[in-house]
Amino acid sequence: MYTLKLSIFFKTLAIVLGSIPAIFSQTKLMEERPPNIVWITSEDNSKHYLELFDDNGIPTPNIQSLAENGLIFNRVFSNAPVCSVARSTIITGCYAPRIGAQYHRKIVTVPMPDSLKMFPAYLRQQGFYTTNNSKEDYNIIKSDGVWDESSKKASWKNRKENQPFFHVFNIGVSHESSMHFTAKDMETTLPETDQNSFRIQPNHPNTELFKYTNALYRDKIREMDRQVGNVINELRTDGRLDDTFIFYFGDHGGVLPGSKGYLYETGLHVPMVVHVPEKYKHLVNSPVGSTVKGFVSFIDLGPTVLNLAGISIPQGMDGKAFLGKDIKNEELNARDETYSYADRFDEKYDMVRAIRKGKYKYIRNYQPFNFDGLMNNYRYKQLAYQEWQALYDKGELNKIQSAFFESRPPEMLFDIDADPYETKNLANDPKYKTIVRDLRSRLNSWAKGMPDLSFYPEHVLIENAFENPVAYGTKHKKDIEKYIEIADLGLLSFKDAKNALTTALDSSDPWERYWAIIVCSTFGKQAMLMEAKIKTMANKDPERINRVRAAEFLAMVKQLDPSAIMTKALYESDKPSEALLILNSIALMNSGKFNYNFDIHLDQISKVVSEDSEVMRRLEFLKIQ
Structure with a gap:
């Protein structure tokens, strides 16, 4: 009897003991379930107009509410001051001039680097439900398996039960186009924001129009904040605030004149707040409710999401995570460097x-x-x-x-x-x-290290590089280093640059000649010693764009009317991107600074060129019909 009871006891004990590893394993699985992550992006907002970041800004109570249980990041930078390039940087975690995604708007799309996928694809591979509502605007061919849904109806709510999700919600109310009002609109629409409640920035004229524009833009930011609140409330209603990181950030800088499209702080420095969910505070080492002063760049956003999700960051991404249990607060706050580009x-x-x-x-x-x-x-x-x-x-x-x-x-x-x-x-x-010498050296090391593909004209990259931009850059890294060195001759005195400049103008490499001519234009009249050589190039260089650049220099120093050479090159071109670069020089020469006249006939321009949408913008400005 006792033997039987003892046998049953030991069997029961064995069952219980045997189940303990499974119980621990299940508990561990529950603990390790990754957090949900939501991005709320607003279009065309720099940090300068939000009171949370700048004393010249307005209250944004919903964004502020995220900070109450989260982190304020006051040093966040887009790497580019325009949407397609900024978003291409974000989705890849890569510097755009390294991978060929630096031009806005794209004339051609480029492939992802061979070793990489757009970062949400890695989340999907690990079981995340990935949704985008709804702007993409990539200069890159989209990887397979990036989004479960990318549309105006995309929502995290369509996921499977208990499936973690990554959701992007884009707010467009503050986009640049919202500032395309008319004089009649000014007469009939009074902004909510008091037009005397802020300072006009010092590089702008302090006029009634600029006051109105500033006030209306701040109104758009108020509406943007209300829409942020709607997303937060939807997550609250869904019971997701305790297990979801919520990032709010601007997709690049603002839209007041001289911001979007320019590498000034108003074009790059964006607001960001991150709500830290109660269940995942252990993934963040910065004190909740604090301000992070370390620098964050857009290349870092994708790696950060992967890190929070417990996914290894792929080699080949340029960014590094700024949140996660392995990111120390002291190290994060010590980060103090960011790079940016405009093409x-x-x-x-x-x-x-x-x-x-x-x-x-x-x-x-x-x-x-x-x-x-x-x-x-x-x-x-x-x-x-x-x-x-x-x-x-x-x-x-x-x-x-x-x-x-x-x-x-x-x-x-x-x-x-x-x-x-x-x-x-x-x-x-x-x-x-x-300080100048140090920062110049750092910038050059970065450009050479990528390497920066923009030291070739865009049409050359389209023809030769864009099937595999990264491989092309690697193959031509030494050439690009040489072009950078020639470009930097323009930082010397002309006396010190002259010999190297002469050598570059005589080079058999057309892009050494290209940069040498640009440097001569930078020197202006100091480079008149090169006049005879550049006149020959203006008429005989095998590259059309070099003939245009040579004529551009001669026009700047008042030695040549460039219209005949530039117009002839435009008529000869059958490449929209080459023609566009020629037209850029024509627009410069036609501007009030130089006032050269051009008699251009549309019917003499190649049809493939004249029908290109970007070329059409230039032709419209130049009144070519």
């Missing part, structure tokens, strides 16, 4: 790179004669842009306000803490010589 915006070409380290911002204008205010049709739909230009033409702006319409220095340095709107260039001040 083509619709029909307007430029090439600018920047680094911000701590409070100092260094901007490298590789083609400084392409002044900021060069016509960009979509920008100039905004009445404030039109008034700004008109006041400049009348000579009614001060020096700071006029800078937007004048050639820029090749190098600019700003102390952002003392000069938040980047109005005082310190690059030539001897006191900052060491």
Whole structure:
């Protein structure tokens, strides 16, 4: 009897003991279930207009509410000041000039780097339900399996029971197009925001139109905040606040003139707040309710989501996570560096790179004669842009306000803490010589290290590189390093640059010649010693764009009317991106700064060129019909 009872006891004990590993395993599984993650992005918002980030901003109570159980990030930067390039950077975790995604709008899409997928695809592989509502706007061919749904109806609610989700909700009410009001609208619509309740930034004229534009833009941000509140309430109603990280951030900088499309802080520095859910506080080492002062860039967003989800960050992404149990608060707050890029915006070409380290911002204008205010049709739909230009033409702006319409220095340095709107260039001040040298070196190391594909003209990349941009960059890394070195001759005195510049102008490599001519244009009349050589290039260089660049230099120094050479090159081109670059020089030469006249006939332009949507914008501006 006792033997039987003892046997039953031991059998029961064995069953109980045997089940303990399973119980622990199940408990561990429950503990390790990844959090849900929601992004709320707002279009075209820099941090300068939200009271939470700037004393010249307005209250945004719903965004503020996220901060009560979360983190404020006050040093967050888009790597590009326009949507398609910024979003391409986010979805890949890669610098756009390295992977060929740096041009807005895309003329061609490029493939993902061979080793990578768009980051939501890795979430899907691990069982996440991924949804996007609804803007994509990538310059990249979309990977397979990125979204379970990407549409205006996409919602996390269609997932399976207990399935973790990643959801993106995009708010467009503050987009640039919301500032395309008319003079009649000003007469009939009174903004909610008091037009005397804020300061006009110092590079803008303090006019009634600029006051109205500022007030209306702040109204759009108020509405954006209300929509943020709607998403938060939907998550609350669904019972998801305790297990969902909620990120709010702007998709790049704002839309007041000189912001979107430009590498100034108003084009790059965005607001971000992250709600930390109660059940997943252990994944965050920064104190909830605090402000994180460390720098975050858009390349870091994808890696951060993967890290929070417990997924290894793939090699080949340029960013690094800023949240997760392995990210220490001290290390995060010590991060103090971000890089940014600007190339083509619709029909307007430029090439600018920047680094911000701590409070100092260094901007490298590789083609400084392409002044900021060069016509960009979509920008100039905004009445404030039109008034700004008109006041400049009348000579009614001060020096700071006029800078937007004048050639820029090749190098600019700003102390952002003392000069938040980047109005005082310190690059030539001897006191900052060491800082300039350090930031220039860091920027060059970054550009060479990628390498930066934009040192080739876009049409060359389309023809030769865009089937596999990363591989092309790797193969031509030494060439790109050489182009960067030639471009930097423009930072020397002409005396010190002359010999190397002469060698580059004589090079058999067309893109060494290309950059040498651009450097001559940067020097202007100092480079007149090169006049004979450049005149020969203007007529005989095998590359059309080099003939145009040579004519551009000669026109700047008043030695040649460039219209015949540039018009002939335009007629010869059958590549829209090449023609667009030629038209950029024509627009520059036709501007008030130079006033050369062009007699261009539409029927002599290749049909494939004239029917390109971006080319059509330039033709519209130049009144070519």
